[in-house]
Amino acid sequence: MPDVGKIYQILEVLQKNSQMGVSNKEMSKELGLPPSTCSRILSALCKYDFAYKQPNDSRFFLGYAHLRFAQTLMATSDEVSICRPHLDELYRKLEQTVQTVFYAKFNGNYCVVIDVRGAVNTRIAVGLGELMPLHCSAAGKAVLSFIPEYERRKFYKRVPFDRYTTHTIVDEEKLEQDLLEIQRTHISYNYSEFHEGINALAVPVFNSFGKVAGSLAIVGTAASLTNQLMKEKGQLLLSASKTISKQLIMGEKALQ
Numbered sequence: 456m457p458d459v460g461k462i463y464q465i466l467e468v469l470q471k472n473s474q475m476g477v478s479n480k481e482m483s484k485e486l487g488l489p490p491s492t493c494s495r496i497l498s499a500l501c502k503y504d505f506a507y508k509q510p511n512d513s514r515f516f517l518g519y520a521h522l523r524f525a526q527t528l529m530a531t532s533d534e535v536s537i538c539r540p541h542l543d544e545l546y547r548k549l550e551q552t553v554q555t556v557f558y559a560k561f562n563g564n565y566c567v568v569i570d571v572r573g574a575v576n577t578r579i580a581v582g583l584g585e586l587m588p589l590h591c592s593a594a595g596k597a598v599l600s601f602i603p604e605y606e607r608r609k610f611y612k613r614v615p616f617d618r619y620t621t622h623t624i625v626d627e628e629k630l631e632q633d634l635l636e637i638q639r640t641h642i643s644y645n646y647s648e649f650h651e652g653i654n655a656l657a658v659p660v661f662n663s664f665g666k667v668a669g670s671l672a673i674v675g676t677a678a679s680l681t682n683q684l685m686k687e688k689g690q691l692l693l694s695a696s697k698t699i700s701k702q703l704i705m706g707e708k709a710l711q
Contacts, residue, residue, distance in 0.1 A: 458496070461488060465496055469506055469517040476514030534560060534660075534669065535570050537702045541695045545673075546572035548691065554675040555581050558660070558699075559594040561602075561669050564614055566594045569669075581674055590616050590630055591623045593645035593655035597670040600637040601659050607634075622647045641696075642689045643670070647677060654680040656689060658696040663704040671696045 464486050468477055479497060483490040497515050500506035504520040538558040545556045555573040559566035566587040589595035589610065599607060616625040624630045637643045645655040657672035671692055673680065 461486075461492065462496055462500070464488075465493065465500070466505070466517070469515060473517050476512075476516045478513050479515070482515070534558065534703065538570050538671070538699055541671075541699055542570055542572045545671075545691065545695055549573070549673065549688070554673050554680055556671075556673050557581055557594075559585075559587050559598075559657075559670050559672060561598045561667060564610070565589065566592065566598055566670060568594075587672075588617065588619070588649065589614070590625075591619055591645065591648040592672075593643045593657035593674070594670040594672040596634065596637055596645070597641075597643035597657040597659045597672070598667050600634040600643065601661075601667040619649050620647055620651045622651075624648065640689075641693060644685060646682075652677050654682075654685065656680075656685045656692065658689075658692045660696050660703065661700045668700075668703065671699065 465482060468482055468485055477485075479490055479494050482488075482493045482497070486493070497506055497508075500518065501508060501515070504518040506515050506518045508515050535558070542556050542558060546554075549556060555571060557568050557571035559568045566589065568581055568583055568585040568587065571581055571583060587594040589599040599610070602610070611627055616627075616630075617623075618625050624633060641658055643657045645653075645657075647653060649655070653674060654677045655672055655674040657670045659667045660669050660671055662668040673685075673688055673692060
């Protein structure tokens with residue numbers, strides 16, 4: 456595996472263990488990499504503050520250099536500035552049901568969460584930079600449904616259908632049937648397909664070229680975000696996504 460792949464895996468483990476940190480030995484065991492490889496990469500990450508280790512402590516933590524890149528991305532994203540007030544309003548309306556609302560940007564292989572409100576009261580949390588698989592997350596399927604068919608076929612060949620739960624759709628034909636329904640309603644549902652016991656719904660957001668740019672989503676525990684509640688909140692999401700798409704189109708045209 457190229458070093459960049461190993462670096463990514465190490466950063467993922469650091470992020471997952473952000474509270475307690477992780478030792479080089481634990482990192483090596485979790486990733487199946489030689490301790491010397493982990494130590495070399497961790498030392499390089501610490502040099503540039505992408506990771507850090509407190510004095511007299513053998514545990515590594517995620518560093519603060521990431522903030523500089525995150526702040527730059529957020530500051531230059533029209534989508535974030537346009538979505539922000541709508542996410543605030545949606546979260547205000549959903550606060551009674553303790554859901555999380557987020558906007559995820561399509562990057563070709565995944566949807567990446569770039570703005571979020573709220574937190575699901577469970578071991579699963581949605582954070583900035585979270586990757587949403589296109590084949591099994593509500594946010595991902597909302598996007599996958601509206602990319603051209605030839606691009607979707609290329610995606611199927613390029614990205615494996617990983618199984619995250621017993622409910623994950625890993626059959627291309629079955630997924631296509633699901634996407635047809637999403638194309639009809641513009642609402643994507645996820646019933647524990649990405650995380651066990653976690654439900655979600657999402658709707659697409661479009662840019663000035665008529666292409667899908669990302670998706671607006673609500674996520675919660677299956678106990679709180681029931682099928683009935685998801686059906687009720689679908690139109691609320693659709694209304695917000697139409698406004699966001701309209702504002703995004705106007706903003707992009709002004710820059711052309």
